[in-house]
Amino acid sequence: MWNKPFGYSEYIAIDAGLVITGLLLQITVGPIDWSLIAFPANIILLACFLAALATMFVLRRKFYFFRCLFNGKNAVVVLSFVAALTLVMGLIKQDGISLPLGFSKMLGAWWLVLPYVWLTVILGMTALTRTVPFHLRNIPFLLNHWGLFIALTGATLGNADVKELTMQTFPGKPEWRAVTNEGEVTELPLAIELKKFSIEEYPAKLMIIDNNTGNALPGKKPQFVSIDEKQGSIADWNIRVIQYLDYAAPMGLEGSVKFIGWGSDGATEAALVSTFNRKTGEHHKGWISCGSYLFPFQVLKLNKKLSLVMAEREPKKYSSAVKVYTKDMKIYEDTIQVNKPFAVKGWKIYQLDYDREKGRWSEMSTFKLVSDPWIPSVYAGIFMMLAGAIFLFVRKGPQT
Amino acid sequence: MWNYFILYAVIAAVLWTIGATASYKKAKPWLVYSSTVLGLTVFLLYIILMWKELGRPPMRTMGETRLWYSFFLPLAGLITYLRKKYRWVMGFGTLLAVVFICINIFKPEIHSKSLMPALQSPWFAPHVIVYMFSYALMGVAALTAIYILWKKKTDLSGCDDLVYLGLAFLTIGMLFGALWAKEAWGTYWAWDPKETWAAITWFTYLVYIHYRRIPNSSVQKSGILLIVAFIFLQVCWWGINYLPAAQNMSMHTYNLD
Numbered sequence: 001m002w003n004k005p006f007g008y009s010e011y012i013a014i015d016a017g018l019v020i021t022g023l024l025l026q027i028t029v030g031p032i033d034w035s036l037i038a039f040p041a042n043i044i045l046l047a048c049f050l051a052a053l054a055t056m057f058v059l060r061r062k063f064y065f066f067r068c069l070f071n072g073k074n075a076v077v078v079l080s081f082v083a084a085l086t087l088v089m090g091l092i093k094q095d096g097i098s099l100p101l102g103f104s105k106m107l108g109a110w111w112l113v114l115p116y117v118w119l120t121v122i123l124g125m126t127a128l129t130r131t132v133p134f135h136l137r138n139i140p141f142l143l144n145h146w147g148l149f150i151a152l153t154g155a156t157l158g159n160a161d162v163k164e165l166t167m168q169t170f171p172g173k174p175e176w177r178a179v180t181n182e183g184e185v186t187e188l189p190l191a192i193e194l195k196k197f198s199i200e201e202y203p204a205k206l207m208i209i210d211n212n213t214g215n216a217l218p219g220k221k222p223q224f225v226s227i228d229e230k231q232g233s234i235a236d237w238n239i240r241v242i243q244y245l246d247y248a249a250p251m252g253l254e255g256s257v258k259f260i261g262w263g264s265d266g267a268t269e270a271a272l273v274s275t276f277n278r279k280t281g282e283h284h285k286g287w288i289s290c291g292s293y294l295f296p297f298q299v300l301k302l303n304k305k306l307s308l309v310m311a312e313r314e315p316k317k318y319s320s321a322v323k324v325y326t327k328d329m330k331i332y333e334d335t336i337q338v339n340k341p342f343a344v345k346g347w348k349i350y351q352l353d354y355d356r357e358k359g360r361w362s363e364m365s366t367f368k369l370v371s372d373p374w375i376p377s378v379y380a381g382i383f384m385m386l387a388g389a390i391f392l393f394v395r396k397g398p399q400t
Numbered sequence: 401m402w403n404y405f406i407l408y409a410v411i412a413a414v415l416w417t418i419g420a421t422a423s424y425k426k427a428k429p430w431l432v433y434s435s436t437v438l439g440l441t442v443f444l445l446y447i448i449l450m451w452k453e454l455g456r457p458p459m460r461t462m463g464e465t466r467l468w469y470s471f472f473l474p475l476a477g478l479i480t481y482l483r484k485k486y487r488w489v490m491g492f493g494t495l496l497a498v499v500f501i502c503i504n505i506f507k508p509e510i511h512s513k514s515l516m517p518a519l520q521s522p523w524f525a526p527h528v529i530v531y532m533f534s535y536a537l538m539g540v541a542a543l544t545a546i547y548i549l550w551k552k553k554t555d556l557s558g559c560d561d562l563v564y565l566g567l568a569f570l571t572i573g574m575l576f577g578a579l580w581a582k583e584a585w586g587t588y589w590a591w592d593p594k595e596t597w598a599a600i601t602w603f604t605y606l607v608y609i610h611y612r613r614i615p616n617s618s619v620q621k622s623g624i625l626l627i628v629a630f631i632f633l634q635v636c637w638w639g640i641n642y643l644p645a646a647q648n649m650s651m652h653t654y655n656l657d
Contacts, residue, residue: 076611083603087632090596093645107591155589164586202514221508314514338517339584350586370586378588382575389575392568 006068011077018118019081022111026101031108034160039373042157049153053121057128069125078122081115116152123149143388151381158374165369166352169194174325178369188369190345195321197354197365201313203228204269204290206239208306217306224311227271236279239308243272250287250295257298259287265361266294273300275308284308293358313359320351320365336367347371401450402463402508408446409470409501415439416474416497420490423481436478436490443471456515459528462638463508466500468529472536473497476562480540484558492543493536523580531573535633537566538605542630545623554619559626560612567605574598593646597636604629 001009037045060066068074089106092099102109127145130138165178165186174193177185205224208217216222218235225232231240248270249262259270270289276282284302290310291297299307319337324344326332334342341350348370355362419436422428447467450458458464477493480486541562548556577598578588589595608625611617640646 072610072614076607076614079603079607079610083600083607086596086600086603089591090593090600090635091643091645093647093649094591095649162587315517316514317517317520339521339523339580341583341586348586350584368586372586375582375588382578382588385571386575389568389571392571393565 004064006071006073008073008077011068011071011074015077015081015115015118018114019085019111022109022114023101025110029110031102031105032110032113034108036160037157038160042160042374046153046157053124053128057125057132066125069122070129074122075126078115078119082119085112085115116156120149120152120156123152140388140391143384143391147381147384147388149381150384151378154374154377154381158372158377161371161373163369163371167192167367167369169320169322169365169367171196171363174323188347189327190347191325192349192367193323193325194365195323197318197320197362199318199354199360199362200316201360202316204271204313205311206232206234206241206271206273206288206308207311208234208237208302208308211301211305211307227269227310236277237302237308238276238278240274240276241271242274242285245270248289250289250298257287259289259298266292266358268292268295269310269313270298271310273308275300275302277302293361318351318354320367322349324349346373401446401453405446406505408442409505412439412443412446413494413498413501415442416490416494419474420477420494423490424487426487432481432490433478436474440471440475440478443467447471456520457525457528459524460515460519462641463504465528465532465637466504468532469535469539470497470500470504472533473500473539476533476536476540480558480562483561486544486558488547489540489544489558492547493540496539496543518584521580521584523576523583527573527576527580530569530576534566534569534573535637537562537569538630538633541566542627545626549620549623556612556619556622559622560609563605563608563626567602567609570602570605574602593640593643593649594636597632597640601629601632601636604632 001013056063056066056069060069085106088103089112092103092106094104094106096105098104102111106112123145127142127149130141131146164181165188166181167175167178169175169192171194174191176188176191178188179185204227206227207222207224209215210217216224223234225234225239225241227241227244229241231238233239245259245261246269247261247263247267248259249264249267250257250259250270252258259268259272268289268291270287272285272287274283274285282302284300286300287298288300288308288310289295289298290312297309299309301307317337319335319340321335322333322342324332324334324342326345332342332344336342336349336351338351341348343349350368350370351365352368353366355364358364415435416439419432419434419439422432422435447458450464450467458467473493473496474490475493477490480489480493541559544559544562545556547553548559577595581590582588604625608622608629611625612622635643
């Protein structure tokens with residue numbers, strides 16, 4: 001071993017060495033503390049990294065080891081190691097607590113990250129070999145390799161500068177405090193005032209469930225009847241909606257509950273239904289309701305085993321009309337929806353959640369705020385790879 | 401709409417089988433193409449009708465994604481046949497398509513799920529369609545690899561073409577996912593089980609491509625690598641729903657309740 005030219009054994013030894021080094025670091029120093037490379041450390045690191053790559057490239061004819069960095073077999077080996085280590089991550093639950101040595105939190109494990117860094121080194125060196133001298137025909141190759149290099153580097157170094165916050169807002173009360181993923185409260189340079197939270201839900205669904213297991217019938221292929229269909233059938237049961245109230249409240253005692261129209265906060269959906277079993281001839285009739293934060297749900301017992309229920313309505317669309325106040329006395333207005341975030345002053349505000357207990361009566365709106373200063377570099381890498389991928393299926397050949 | 405599935409599926413499958421048999425017997429091209437394309441049209445019609453009935457793209461449940469797989473497989477086989485004239489590739493595509501049709505008939509997860517707000521995005525259809533097409537190409541590549549290993553042949557160039565094309569779509573699908581995630585959740589990559597396995601699959605196909613470029617690389621090892629990569633692909637697609645490590649950890653799991 002270690003005779004030139006290097007082969008698979010040598011390259012495997014190098015990568016294995018990185019993994020072992022990583023394990024030793026994990027044992028001695030502990031997991032990676034990504035906050036250590038927050039700005040300006042990440043910029044300095046980037047500069048050093050690029051300088052090192054440039055130096056190794058310029059000196060490649062003098063040092064065999066530098067030439068190895070863009071060797072094809074080396075690429076195969078490092079990609080295999082990265083794939084294998086990621087496979088370990090895919091097979092172990094990343095809950096952060098179960099296993100030692102970083103196995104449950106592999107994104108902070110030296111022995112995963114060092115091979116990924118090595119991949120980036122080899123990627124950069126390989127890309128350099130076809131950057132200088134520059135030829136147009138190398139463009140697909142460069143897009144693919146530099147694209148991944150830029151995305152990986154930007155994402156890893158930029159990760160320490162990402163701020164993700166959650167903020168709960170209530171109507172008419174501007175909020176400038178938010179909570180980090182670790183539960184710390186922090187103040188923002190902007191204030192968000194929720195003007196109105198709006199939600200549309202899908203029509204309620206009627207289902208027949210087993211009283212003991214709670215499973216919907218029929219076993220393998222659960223069916224439901226949508227309340228707006230007015231009638232349908234599930235298994236042997238015909239179901240008919242006699243009356244539906246979108247805003248209702250219960251009246252009466254256990255055993256003889258009925259619902260009346262009632263429009264105030266907390267009103268529930270209710271339906272008067274009748275069922276007919278085609279096999280046994282049984283008839284049932286009664287009120288069912290999915291309940292709300294004010295009122296309990298109501299089922300229609302069909303027999304000892306089964307009940308007809310109205311499932312809680314699923315959200316179709318929800319959004320928040322907001323006013324954002326910034327420190328330089330500007331006011332911005334917009335409506336934030338899932339998949340339509342609002343960008344302001346370096347922050348992107350996402351519609352995350354609402355008061356699920358209150359459902360359609362929720363006044364509270366939860367936002368996620370993300371600040372990601374390195375995102376332009378990641379986007380650049382992503383778009384380069386997209387372009388490179390298109391070349392892959394236009395050219396379909398080893399030139400790429 | 402699912403009640404009519406077996407009708408459309410059987411018609412399409414019969415047409416595809418005619419086309420595949422014709423290609424195997426080196427029959428006139430018009431028979432191969434027209435039969436297969438007709439089968440594809442029938443199946444596509446079913447998908448479109450289902451799309452209309454649901455009022456949303458049929459991509460939400462496992463059963464619905466299998467529809468696209470069954471559509472793209474014979475298409476991938478046809479494209480490969482057009483370019484490489486392999487006699488068996490359309491048979492493979494049809495066979496795999498029929499397998500997934502049968503799964504939809506015998507183990508359906510058919511209750512229609514309302515589309516949650518997170519999925520109401522223009523990214524939804526492209527992300528899924530591009531991925532399903534890639535999966536189809538990789539499926540044909542894997543079958544080709546098995547065939548070549550079994551018959552001890554030495555020319556894997558057909559696989560290479562399929563994998564380059566498949567990887568292109570796989571990459572685009574993955575990157576569409578990242579761009580969508582940034583718009584929906586604020587993070588382009590969260591290493592949840594689906595994304596982790598997507599990365600594993602992507603890297604494994606990259607290993608294959610780079611290994612194939614080394615002079616004198618082993619055909620046998622390449623073939624096995626391709627099959628392993630396809631297994632990872634299946635894990636990524638639906639295997640994570642059963643993987644202990646992935647339980648309750650992913651936004652991506654198609655609900656099986």
